[in-house]
Amino acid sequence: MSGVATMPRVRGKLTPDAPLAPLVWFKSGGRAGWLFEPADVADLQDFLRQLDRDVPVMGLGLGSNMIVRDGGVPGVVVRLGKPFARVEVLDGTAIRCGGGASGILVSSSARDAGIAGVEFLRSIPGTVGGFVRMNGGAYGRETCEVLVECDVVLRSGELVTLPVAALGYSYRHSELPDQAIVVAATFRGVPGDSVAIQAEMDRIARSREESQPLRSRTGGSTFKNPPGDKAWALIDKAGCRGLQVGDAQVSEKHCNFLLNLGSATSAEIEALGEEVRRRVKDSSGIELEWEIQRIGEAK
Template identity: 55%
Template sequence: MTDVSVFPVSGLRGRLTPNAPLGPRAWFRVGGPADWLFIPEDQEDLTVFLKEKPASMPVTVLGACSNVIIRDGGIAGTVIRLARGFADIEVQGTSLIVGAAALDVTVAEHAAAAGLTGLEFLAGIPGSIGGAVRMNAGAYGSDIDAVLEWADVLACNGELRRLSRSELGFAYRHSDLPPDSVVVRASLRGVADDVSSIRDRISGIKASREASQPVRARTGGSTFRNPDGHKAWKLIDDAGCRGLRIGDAQVSEKHCNFLLNLGQASSADLETLGDTVRDKVLAQSGIDLHWEIKRIGRRSEGEKTS
């Protein structure tokens, strides 16, 4: 076990846990432990950590863990998880000022209550706003690029910057945010509309997602990006991968761009299954699928790399 007394940053007010299990926090319910897990009390607490941590210490930021495979060997260094101190949502005119830990669906519902349309698509995206900004999350005809005004970002040295939409360099499921920076807040733009109409659209998105995706399973959202001019699920289906299994890892039969943990899958099983699907799609169609789910951390001892 790691000794918490030897952590190289002092004076932190948030919760600091050595050898912290991460699997229970992930939607797949798999993955090894973090060397350290730090849940900062607020932005000031996080700034202290970033300014004082050793430059050599790896830092990984995790949100709702909805689109990530945490490898079985765990994560080196410190994992930062933003929680209550970063979940505020404030309406300012036609904008919502949103903490990075606020869940996407909660933001959509707050926008509806304020009579602001344009953010309904967030009701169909599992995860939190910090991750949504980092990957330009999108669904149901819109994405973060279409609604973001600015994001407050802490650099790895604790410096706070406010970046505009244009500075973030959004592309399909991509932003130019440095990997070791932390989104702490964002401003999202809405348009005034009838509250009941907005809520009806949110209800429609939730119903559509429930009907078409395995939302009640141990999954991680869309596994692969849609290639230009193609749907990833269709390529996977055409390659004969619907229902394909490796151990307790399975390609969903309901929506085959989703991987499932049927109960006892390891992270290695899930990642191997995904790479197997990629190989089969490439052989059948000549198209190379790219992972949308992030795979992070150390492989377990003896695990083969693809």
């Protein structure tokens, strides 16, 4: 790990050898070489400009759709906190959101402003930065349908604004530059009635509660849905419901969710996912693709 003297001075919080398990939903995994929580955009820009070019940088949101491997993450993990969680109403249909704002905050702010069309963000357990990068979606909608543009700090420290057309969106994927950090995004919906918007948000919340193991240590949706199929159905058909590797388990409630029953290592969780992929391939001939990000090094 680099010594403290090699790190740029910051106005935010810079922590060496920082445990990441408490920051991710699975509650497993190793440490970050450094965890940086910038005070504002300028603090992030200055830090990246001065940081040795050979040190890798990665953004971390709520850690909901992520396996941090047990050997940890080298370099710097950037986590956007409260200074990046603000939401501003621009006009009757548009809102500008910080990269650290949650899907719940974005959809609730839109509701209060009478802006419909972004209710689905209520169901994405992450932050603006994460679902802009991964084209997060649910209930038949995707981020790319409501995103106008995003502000991104590149690894060089340069701040650029990218229109949605520049992001090369596809299913759960974007072509955002490697190591870039999304610090803000503008979403556009349509005029709506706040009561009706809340009713739709409530419907989405009930549906998630009924069908997904939300109160467990999980990473959310594990595998991408193959074209014309559902990952959970293929997993169930392959006999994987309830399958375990150590303390990692395929959810009984929703087969496309993996659970940490208490003391699972990230290696066990990832091994379980690979065993599910193997069984689905044997059963259906379909090769499931990971939706969950797997980052860092094995122990």
